[in-house]
Amino acid sequence: MIALPPNTELTADAEATARAAAEHLLAIAESAPGERVAICLSGGSTPKRLYALLASPGFVERVPWARIHWFFGDDRVVTWDDPLSNVRMVREAFGHAAPVPATHLHFIPSDEGVEAGARAYERTLQAFYGGERLDPDRPLFDLVLLGLGSDGHTASLFPGKPALAERSAWVAPVPEAGMEPFVPRITLTFPALASSRSVLFLVNGAGKRDALRRLAAGEDLPARHVESAGRLTWYIDREAAEA
Numbered sequence: 001m002i003a004l005p006p007n008t009e010l011t012a013d014a015e016a017t018a019r020a021a022a023e024h025l026l027a028i029a030e031s032a033p034g035e036r037v038a039i040c041l042s043g044g045s046t047p048k049r050l051y052a053l054l055a056s057p058g059f060v061e062r063v064p065w066a067r068i069h070w071f072f073g074d075d076r077v078v079t080w081d082d083p084l085s086n087v088r089m090v091r092e093a094f095g096h097a098a099p100v101p102a103t104h105l106h107f108i109p110s111d112e113g114v115e116a117g118a119r120a121y122e123r124t125l126q127a128f129y130g131g132e133r134l135d136p137d138r139p140l141f142d143l144v145l146l147g148l149g150s151d152g153h154t155a156s157l158f159p160g161k162p163a164l165a166e167r168s169a170w171v172a173p174v175p176e177a178g179m180e181p182f183v184p185r186i187t188l189t190f191p192a193l194a195s196s197r198s199v200l201f202l203v204n205g206a207g208k209r210d211a212l213r214r215l216a217a218g219e220d221l222p223a224r225h226v227e228s229a230g231r232l233t234w235y236i237d238r239e240a241a242e243a
């Protein structure tokens with residue numbers, strides 16, 4: 001077994017990860033201090049099952065859909081119908097069963113290009129938040145969901161890229177991705193991701209072992225720099241955790 005990050009919940013498999021994360025999300029939504037619940041979604045393939053689960057019988061009736069506003073931690077700068085689009089992935093996973101009010105899915109305007117899209121999304125977040133400065137005592141999100149790339153990236157914060165150093169902007173352009181798909185990205189920055197009552201990493205599969213090993217060895221990988229205004233939890237399945 002790899003030495004796992006603090007606050008790791010070890011799960012049996014990817015399905016158990018999705019179910020644990022769904023229950024965690026519901027608990028966060030129920031405990032949200034405000035009327036609105038702000039959840040920042042991860043892209044990639046890992047969270048697809050979680051999103052589909054939320055829209056499935058047994059969960060769909062438990063999710064307070066009318067209160068939740070869905071945001072994105074990053075997206076690829078492609079059209080929304082592109083198979084690489086995270087907003088397409090979320091829409092497909094939620095399907096028609098999830099009654100998401102149209103104004104509650106705040107997707108990244110990737111059609112505006114990498115620079116303008118980043119600026120536009122920052123305006124979206126600031127309008128929702130009601131200010132341009134993040135107050136440590138008033139997190140932007142109730143929950144941030146994140147994945148872990150095999151190179152240790154998270155969101156679209158890749159090793160060695162300028163967005164890692166961004167400490168004032170909430171959203172950054174990523175003209176050159178550090179891993180496939182090699183398309184431009186738009187990503188939330190570390191300060192924006194940290195402004196959350198709860199942060200969850202979902203990590204499944206043997207492909208993540210090396211990144212977990214490198215984190216355990218103290219390597220300075222982007223995922224190491226994610227913080228939370230509240231609790232940061234890792235849901236890691238057994239296959240990823242095997243040495």
Ligand SMILES: O=C(O)[C@H](O)[C@@H](O)[C@H](O)[C@H](O)COP(=O)(O)O
Nearest residue numbers: 043044045046147148149154155
């Ligand atoms: O847009 C993205 O690709 C994600 O935000 C990215 O950070 C993802 O979470 C990791 O690359 C893990 O991806 P998988 O879940 O597909 O392994």
